[in-house]
Amino acid sequence: MPANNPTACLLVIGNEVLSGRTRDANIQFLATGLGNLGIPLREVRIIPDVRETIVDTVNEVRRTFDYVFTTGGIGPTHDDITSECVAAAFGVPWEHHPVAWPRMEAAYKPGEFNTARQRMATMPRGATLIENDISVAPGFQLENVYVMAGVPRIMQSMFTWLAPRLQGGAKIEMRAVHVFGLPEGVLAEGLEAVQARHPDLDIGSYPFYRTGSHGVTLVAKGPDAAAADRAIAEVTELIAGFGKVPIPGEPPELSAGEGPEE
Amino acid sequence: MPANNPTACLLVIGNEVLSGRTRDANIQFLATGLGNLGIPLREVRIIPDVRETIVDTVNEVRRTFDYVFTTGGIGPTHDDITSECVAAAFGVPWEHHPVAWPRMEAAYKPGEFNTARQRMATMPRGATLIENDISVAPGFQLENVYVMAGVPRIMQSMFTWLAPRLQGGAKIEMRAVHVFGLPEGVLAEGLEAVQARHPDLDIGSYPFYRTGSHGVTLVAKGPDAAAADRAIAEVTELIAGFGKVPIPGEPPELSAGEGPEE
Numbered sequence: 001m002p003a004n005n006p007t008a009c010l011l012v013i014g015n016e017v018l019s020g021r022t023r024d025a026n027i028q029f030l031a032t033g034l035g036n037l038g039i040p041l042r043e044v045r046i047i048p049d050v051r052e053t054i055v056d057t058v059n060e061v062r063r064t065f066d067y068v069f070t071t072g073g074i075g076p077t078h079d080d081i082t083s084e085c086v087a088a089a090f091g092v093p094w095e096h097h098p099v100a101w102p103r104m105e106a107a108y109k110p111g112e113f114n115t116a117r118q119r120m121a122t123m124p125r126g127a128t129l130i131e132n133d134i135s136v137a138p139g140f141q142l143e144n145v146y147v148m149a150g151v152p153r154i155m156q157s158m159f160t161w162l163a164p165r166l167q168g169g170a171k172i173e174m175r176a177v178h179v180f181g182l183p184e185g186v187l188a189e190g191l192e193a194v195q196a197r198h199p200d201l202d203i204g205s206y207p208f209y210r211t212g213s214h215g216v217t218l219v220a221k222g223p224d225a226a227a228a229d230r231a232i233a234e235v236t237e238l239i240a241g242f243g244k245v246p247i248p249g250e251p252p253e254l255s256a257g258e259g260p261e262e
Numbered sequence: 263m264p265a266n267n268p269t270a271c272l273l274v275i276g277n278e279v280l281s282g283r284t285r286d287a288n289i290q291f292l293a294t295g296l297g298n299l300g301i302p303l304r305e306v307r308i309i310p311d312v313r314e315t316i317v318d319t320v321n322e323v324r325r326t327f328d329y330v331f332t333t334g335g336i337g338p339t340h341d342d343i344t345s346e347c348v349a350a351a352f353g354v355p356w357e358h359h360p361v362a363w364p365r366m367e368a369a370y371k372p373g374e375f376n377t378a379r380q381r382m383a384t385m386p387r388g389a390t391l392i393e394n395d396i397s398v399a400p401g402f403q404l405e406n407v408y409v410m411a412g413v414p415r416i417m418q419s420m421f422t423w424l425a426p427r428l429q430g431g432a433k434i435e436m437r438a439v440h441v442f443g444l445p446e447g448v449l450a451e452g453l454e455a456v457q458a459r460h461p462d463l464d465i466g467s468y469p470f471y472r473t474g475s476h477g478v479t480l481v482a483k484g485p486d487a488a489a490a491d492r493a494i495a496e497v498t499e500l501i502a503g504f505g506k507v508p509i510p511g512e513p514p515e516l517s518a519g520e521g522p523e524e
Contacts, residue, residue: 015466018303019436019483020294021512022468024286027308032282041280043315046289046306049466053305076447077467078454116450151469174281185338188378192340204277204311205339206284207413221281250283 005169005223006066008039011057012046013082014072014150025152026071033159038169038223039067049073054085062089062145067166072150074139076116083140086147087124097123100138107136132157170223175232178208178251180215182244187216190238198231200224208251217250267431267485268328270301273319274308275344276334276412287414288333295421300431300485301329311335316347324351324407329428334412336401338378345402348409349386359385362400369398394419432485437494440470440513442477444506449478452500460493462486470513479512 010030016022024046031041042065047053054073062068073082087094101121105113120137130139130146132154139148139158148158184207195203201222208215218239220231239246272292278284286308293303304327309315316335324330335344349356363383367375382399392401392408394416401410401420410420446469457465463484470477480501482493501508 012306015464015483016468016481017289018293018306019434020290020292020297020303021436021481023290027279028282028285030282031280035282041282042310044274044280044306044308048304049464075467075469077450078457079464079466112447114447114451117447120447151471153471172281174283185374185376185379185382188339189376195340202277202311202341204341205337206278207337209413209415219278219283221277 005172006039006167007042008034008067008069009061009065010041010044011054011061011068011070012044012072012150013049013054013070014046015048015079017046018048026150026155029152029156030069030071030159033163034067034069035172035174037163037166038171039166040172049079049081051081051085051088054082055089058086058089058145062143066144068145070145070147071155074120074137074147074149076119076137080119082147083119083123086142086145090124090126090142090145092125092142094122095125097121097127097129097140099129100140104136130158131161133161172221172223173225173228174219174221175225175228176217176219176250177232177236177239177246177248178215178217179239179244179246180213182216182239182242183214184216186242187218187238190241191218191235194231194234194238197234198222198227201227201231203231203235215251267434268301268429269304270296270329270331271323271327272303272306273316273323273330273332274306274334274412275311275316275332276308277310277341279308280310288412288417291414291418292331292333292421295425296329296331297434297436299425299428300433301428302434311341311343313343313347313350316344317351320348320351320407324405328406330407332407332409333417336382336399336409336411338381342381344409345381345385348404348407352386352388352404352407354387354404356384357387359383359389359391359402361391362402366398392420393423395423434483434485435487435490436481436483437487437490438479438481438512439494439498439501439508439510440477440479441501441506441508442475444478444501444504445476446478448504449480449500452503453480453497456493456496456500459496460484460489463489463493465493465497477513 017024034041073080084094104121127140127142134154148155204219206217218235220228236246279286335342346356366383389402389404396416410417466481468479480497482490498508
């Protein structure tokens with residue numbers, strides 16, 4: 001992985017993924033979007049709606065990574081505590097936001113901008129807004145921490161607004177080739193040699209399973225597209241050397257995960 | 263959340279989820295399975311195939327949580343480094359496993375149990391095996407750390423084998439009711455009162471979006487089923503008080519995420 005690209009950490013805040021009630025729908029979108037900006041996602045943490053956990057985690061990761069993105073916990077209900085926890089993490093007051101408050105007040109009918117909704121216009125002092133096309137409630141940025149909604153389509157709208165405003169690095173290029181019927185354990189030695197020849201790339205090996213057929217996808221990743229192309233050409237040759245047919249790109253309908261084979 | 267239930271942390275190890283190449287398929291399965299055993303999942307970390315990161319993270323979380331589960335990185339290729347990192351984290355040798363080694367050696371044709379495959383039979387000293395029905399390569403347990411495959415169907419087979427061998431607590435019960443056309447911001451105050459009357463439950467509020475209709479799901483979670491039933495009855499009454507129709511259970515085809523409304 002390139003040493004000079006800025007790094008990112010994502011905090012998914014909320015009990016509903018940890019309880020298994022919902023399957024996360026935001027990680028892959030943000031991982032891909034950040035990779036395209038040359039801001040590789042280096043860690044994801046899924047944490048519960050617990051004040052101490054959120055405060056401590058925000059403080060740990062904002063010092064470790066260039067960018068921290070959070071999703072979830074900025075709605076109007078009692079379990080939405082991300083915003084006040086970010087204020088506590090930075091040691092700043094949690095107060096009426098000078099832009100968000102009047103805007104949200106104007107968006108509701110008289111009397112409907114109640115205490116619960118006012119929470120969504122209350123932010124850490126110094127926060128700047130992250131806009132979106134769907135909800136009147138914005139996200140916000142404080143230093144290197146970007147606080148976004150958990151509802152996927154609102155989060156996506158916020159990230160789309162945010163993307164051109166982030167300072168990225170060289171885009172992470174990804175090239176792949178796959179093969180059926182050739183076990184990882186046979187490819188491993190040659191693959192390690194390809195990795196050794198391309199120390200600036202990440203060479204990954206991902207077995208997949210289909211009804212009636214197994215295979216493996218080999219991926220080369222890094223900021224240098226030409227190097228990734230060369231590495232995949234070497235892997236392609238390696239596969240052909242075992243008398244199998246290398247197929248460019250990812251297999252259709254990828255099943256997730258990596259692990260032991262056979 | 264019950265204070266006397268054992269807690270769990272899941273480490274998803276591998277670059278392919280962080281790069282956005284694949285969408286995680288293991289978190290929800292394990293979150294649900296652990297909840298059913300009364301071992302609430304309290305944190306998930308997705309980390310890359312980087313030795314120092316894996317070692318440091320394993321050492322941090324194995325001291326914080328009762329159970330640590332890992333998925334990914336136990337295959338035969340150069341990027342599969344979970345097993346040796348767990349050995350390093352515990353400060354024990356990484357060596358031929360007395361059971362896994364002869365079993366795997368016997369499973370391959372003469373000459374095919376090569377260096378790469380031998381890695382899958384090499385484990386931290388003191389590890390006991392986690393069996394599965396699909397791959398000849400087992401996972402392993404060392405103290406409170408359970409190392410499993412990343413390929414979903416192998417991981418699921420390992421967890422199914424493991425589940426009756428884990429010491430759990432009271433099962434986490436979950437009850438839900440949902441409603442269309444009633445914003446979270448209207449429900450919030452009454453919902454907070456329900457939470458205040460049931461401090462041993464987690465009351466969660468999760469908006470959802472459909473083409474042409476919005477709604478919110480209210481969830482009560484905790485080890486006391488009767489308390490969860492009572493809390494949901496109170497939420498049902500709250501919804502009816504706004505002239506809307508409470509619908510028992512989760513909405514069909516749940517979309518993930520929580521966040522701001524309207």
